[in-house]
Amino acid sequence: MDKLLIEGGHRLCGEAEMSGAKNAALPILCAALLTREPLTLTNVPQLNDIGTMLKLLAQMGVAVQREGSTVTLDASGLNNPLAPYEMVKTMRASILVLGPLVARCGEARVSLPGGCAIGARPVDQHIKGLTAMGADISVEHGYVVARTTRLKGARLFTDMVTVTGTENLMMAAVLADGETVIENAAREPEVVDLANCLVAMGARISGAGTDVIRIQGVDRLHGATHRIMPDRIETGTYLCAAAVTGGEIRLTGTSAGYLDAVIDKLMDAGCDIRTEKSPSFEAIVLKAPEKLKAVSIRTAPYPAFPTDMQAQFMAVNTVAEGTAVIRETIFENRFMHAVELARLGADIRIDGNTAVVTGVARLDGATVMATDLRASAGLIIAGLVARGETLIERIYHLDRGYERIEQKLTALGATVRRVS
Ligand SMILES: CC(=O)N[C@H]1[C@@H](OP(=O)(O)OP(=O)(O)OC[C@H]2O[C@@H](n3ccc(=O)[nH]c3=O)[C@H](O)[C@@H]2O)O[C@H](CO)[C@@H](O)[C@@H]1O
Numbered sequence: 228m229d230k231l232l233i234e235g236g237h238r239l240c241g242e243a244e245m246s247g248a249k250n251a252a253l254p255i256l257c258a259a260l261l262t263r264e265p266l267t268l269t270n271v272p273q274l275n276d277i278g279t280m281l282k283l284l285a286q287m288g289v290a291v292q293r294e295g296s297t298v299t300l301d302a303s304g305l306n307n308p309l310a311p312y313e314m315v316k317t318m319r320a321s322i323l324v325l326g327p328l329v330a331r332c333g334e335a336r337v338s339l340p341g342g343c344a345i346g347a348r349p350v351d352q353h354i355k356g357l358t359a360m361g362a363d364i365s366v367e368h369g370y371v372v373a374r375t376t377r378l379k380g381a382r383l384f385t386d387m388v389t390v391t392g393t394e395n396l397m398m399a400a401v402l403a404d405g406e407t408v409i410e411n412a413a414r415e416p417e418v419v420d421l422a423n424c425l426v427a428m429g430a431r432i433s434g435a436g437t438d439v440i441r442i443q444g445v446d447r448l449h450g451a452t453h454r455i456m457p458d459r460i461e462t463g464t465y466l467c468a469a470a471v472t473g474g475e476i477r478l479t480g481t482s483a484g485y486l487d488a489v490i491d492k493l494m495d496a497g498c499d500i501r502t503e504k505s506p507s508f509e510a511i512v513l514k515a516p517e518k519l520k521a522v523s524i525r526t527a528p529y530p531a532f533p534t535d536m537q538a539q540f541m542a543v544n545t546v547a548e549g550t551a552v553i554r555e556t557i558f559e560n561r562f563m564h565a566v567e568l569a570r571l572g573a574d575i576r577i578d579g580n581t582a583v584v585t586g587v588a589r590l591d592g593a594t595v596m597a598t599d600l601r602a603s604a605g606l607i608i609a610g611l612v613a614r615g616e617t618l619i620e621r622i623y624h625l626d627r628g629y630e631r632i633e634q635k636l637t638a639l640g641a642t643v644r645r646v647s
């Protein structure tokens with residue numbers, strides 16, 4: 228099993244290009260199931276989750292062509308509306324085939340998904356919404372089994388803000404009969420990116436990016452070409468890595484507009500951040516202070532601070548001046564990186580969904596274990612600033628969500644090596 232060996236203490240300086248967003252690309256790949264015509268996507272990141280999703284779609288009968296970061300999907304031959312456990316056990320986003328399959332085929336058999344073990348992560352809201360639209364759904368032997376004639380538009384209210392729930396229901400609604408209104412919808416930029424792609428395919432959607440999304444069902448969608456939005460979590464991760472090492476970096480291929488909450492906190496920590504913008508280009512430039520100040524955060528749905536950046540900020544706070552309080556309100560088991568950070572000498576106290584992090588003068592390299600995707604990112608950030616060598620085990624999590632991370636970090640001046 229691959230491990231990552233980091234020699235800490237090098238400032239990150241220079242330029243890195245950010246990739247397309249995993250959490251936008253995954254739902255948008257599933258949108259290809261909604262049409263018989265080809266969907267071409269550009270800026271698709273090369274990640275294990277993307278590979279898994281493409282295999283899943285291919286075994287359903289979708290023709291997949293991939294050339295670098297461009298993927299073309301042709302679902303005219305869709306003939307097997309099944310998502311088997313073996314293919315979906317590593318990936319939460321596999322549940323996103325459910326809505327499109329029910330809408331297009333009138334049936335689906337989708338294994339309950341796996342993904343990061345950061346909480347129970349039920350899919351009851353997806354099921355509740357599809358049921359309200361007329362699907363007959365049962366859970367049998369670990370599979371969601373759905374059947375319907377044509378879905379009917381409905382007024383849907385999710386009990387909590389759910390990102391993939393909103394995406395699944397929006398994809399189901401685009402081919403439903405009549406109007407669907409999703410209330411309490413997720414406002415994440417990835418939901419908006421999916422809506423933009425669906426609109427390019429002929430869907431009628433308004434309100435994406437607000438908490439009420441309206442969808443007028445159409446009889447069919449057509450092919451389109453769509454560019455996947457930049458990965459705001461990858462961007463935030465590199466900003467934290469530069470901040471913690473006292474570095475100065477310029478990130479291209481990304482956009483500050485999706486990162487207000489994260490950039491605000493880094494500025495509170497003392498970083499100097501500016502954006503360079505022209506109609507066709509945007510870059511974010513960060514210069515770290517001599518000494519970072521502790522910053523408290525509370526995770527919540529967009530536009531508030533993202534849970535997917537919580538581990539990285541915990542790592543930043545371990546060496547900042549002062550004490551930070553970190554509240555995780557989205558996932559009940561997303562502090563697993565704390566005990567691993569403690570191995571490096573971090574001072575962290577956990578009480579329920581709250582972590583109190585008191586900055587220490589320095590971290591010391593040690594062997595640690597990555598427990599999920601963003602925990603891995605948090606450990607890398609800590610390893611970059613720790614004295615000596617840090618060995619991170621189980622980095623397969625990392626390969627689900629960060630494209631060419633060793634190359635990008637190395638180009639910025641880090642000493643990072645993958646070892647078996
Ligand atoms: C592939 C993808 O886009 N993953 C992102 C997505 O995950 P994902 O879409 O799985 O996360 P949700 O927004 O659905 O989860 C939010 C909360 O709602 C709960 N819930 C959700 C659905 C449901 O039917 N029932 C229920 O109880 C979850 O357990 C969690 O506590 O949004 C999360 C929150 O921003 C991010 O951390 C993930 O990176």
Ligand SMILES: C=C(OP(=O)(O)O)C(=O)O
Nearest residue numbers: 319320342343535600601
């Ligand atoms: C939790 C994440 O991914 P997933 O929802 O795919 O498990 C993430 O991207 O941080």
